[in-house]
Amino acid sequence: MLETSDLAAAAAAATVPDIALNDGNAIPQIGLGILRIDDDAVEPVVESALSAGYRHIDGAAGYNNEGGLGRALAATGYNTGEQRGKLWLTTKLRDSQQGYDSALRAFDDSLKLLQVDYVDMYMIHWPTPFNWRSGDTWKALAKLRADGRVKTLGVCNFLPEHLQRLHDETGEWPAVNQIELHPTWQQRDVVAFCKEHGIAVEAYSPMARGADLNAGNGVIAKIADAHNVSPAQVILRWHIENGTIIIPKSVHAERQKQNLDVFGFTLFPEEHAAIDALDGPKRAGHDPLTFTYA
Template sequence: MQNIILNNGLSMPQLGFGVWKVPDDEATPAVKKALEVGYRSIDTAMIYGNEVGVGKAIADSGIPREELFITTKVWNSDHGYDNTLKAFDTSLEKLGLDYVDLYLIHWPAPKYDQYVETYKALEKLYKDGRVKAIGVCNFDTEHLERLLNECEVVPVVNQVECHPYLQQKELKHFCLEHNIIVEAYSPLMNGNDVLHDEVIKGIAGKHKKSAAQVILRWHLQSGVIVIPKSVTPSRMEENLNVFDFELSNEEMDKIAALDRNMRNNSLPSEMNRR
């Protein structure tokens, strides 16, 4: 496993395990298996409805807490300073933990214009030592600029949809300038077209790897944190087996040329669902 040092000095595994759309009762065996095969970073969220299942897997694993990196998120309906603090307490109780390593705002929900005060609640949790680091998800440059101007703590990560067909180049550049790490969800485009791309398949054949492994390797070499999701044990292991090969500069350039601005999920400016 490779780790990335975040802007507050915290070390975070560069490849983690996501549990989006995994029901609570399935989250426990899925996370147990992920931990068994070597994952140490687990990404959940209040809205996923599986924090209890994730927490049970953590408790049953026997792995020392300090060896794990646990992320959860505050949902749009809990925006606001006091609401966020209450939501964090609820998430912590469901997870059965004393602290989380990373707490994120799930969406800026700009229609409600509460993400700044929500982030200030995250800052309190961070200063109180109840979270090791704080950050955001699905924030565009305009949302990040407001936080940088109105808040004290620079987000450690911005978790966004990112894959070869949606490379977020301008946003990545802005984040790099401000020492914010981009974390990719849907790094394999939810198993859609990108896995069948002829360029990627050609690179995969050369390295005797799968298309998914090539894409994950591309993310890693781009300095991005990735959280692929799979409940299939063989895929979990396959996704983790990406540290024994390297893409050439030419291969990285070929993948960089695939960008189509093809988005599977909502635009941050339009996602205001409570």
């Protein structure tokens, strides 16, 4: 018999819709991001998220916490069997390990740390156009997919020119493009290109690391008051209504629960439009044309 906490987690998980991908798979629209959490600290964070009902965890080799993530999955039983099948697990390749053979070796290392037999999505972390190896890297990822060790292939931070180059070299569009996306940096050209080619958009820093909570001289707060929710929930709801996959990060159990609880209200058209109008010219993170996450 399920305990009350288990029932609550199951109910929370059930509220999160899946986003259909171009490869036939489906990803939970809300996941937990674990960037900038130390390896020793990430285990309880992931455990509390799984307990709250998260069934999508977004990790990366470059975060240097795959070991802690793996320990959390093992401790909760989400690394094998029936429980593993209920979880969408993403990790990403280090930029320094791009290339065919090096990507295959890197993936083996990630699986050992994660203590799983497969990942749901493996991603190229940055396009590094100044040292382009995404075509060869993609071929390695495709082999992992053919071997059943990866279900879905994705990229992060790819601009339209990078997506087109990858397609020219491999004949494939990725299933997902994970990009910096929030009310003050909406990347509408990237989003439009992705939609045109059937690529799902996933937003990291969906609240600009908290900066967008105060965007627009109180616009977000006013909408939050009208719906009796938090400003964070308003921004996440805006993403949900846009069909965007989101991976908000929180190390606090209650905030993790709030970030899942965005399906009990709907933004009015004028409210959604007011958030659309917050778009600005300045990103909060790094420029894909110059950055590498080694």
